[in-house]
Amino acid sequence: AQSVAQPEDQVNVAEGNPLTVKCTYSVSGNPYLFWYVQYPNRGLQFLLKYITGDNLVKGSYGFEAEFNKSQTSFHLKKPSALVSDSALYFCAVSPRGSSGTYKYIFGTGTRLKVLA
């Protein structure tokens, strides 16, 4: 079955330190990969995506993600965390389906808490 795993329910990091939020996936083919952020009582917001090309993708708010095909991972990173980065982060993959369309599968989410 196709799936996305975010192994950590919560990640705590001190402000100013680098952060990593992990994501691995299990889908066939070459899916598109995404990260989203959700603030309380809001819809999800797009951060960045990997379609093809350079394995290091840069996105909004200073976030970046590293694609590793052999490990089927797409970890989210930021060199220096801010308290305002505290939120719920979702990894998502968009594999090609049998109908030729692309569905969207989300991980379970990782709550990031940046401590002042």
Place this chain on the structure above:
Amino acid sequence: DAGVIQSPRHEVTEMGQEVTLRCKPISGHDYLFWYRQTMMRGLELLIYFNNNVPIDDSGMPEDRFSAKMPNASFSTLKIQPSEPRDSAVYFCASRYRAAGELFFGEGSRLTVL
């Protein structure tokens, strides 16, 4: 563009009542997704459409749930009859083509008493 618009933002109803949630996707987007979010189950894909055609409804929990997309600018998710376990936040999202990112609405928070 105003983004994805969902209504109502909040709905409180009693068990057994019919609930209809509405979504207006971003103009020009050809994919539309309905998700349900709860603390226990996280974000679940219910159904998605491509060019107004339902492609995968395997996530729809029961026959009580139905979704339609009569045209490119409107979709509904209906629950009839509603039950307390349907209480959740329901999100609609749209995107342009397969490689596009999803744009989410602000969600409809449903409480079934």
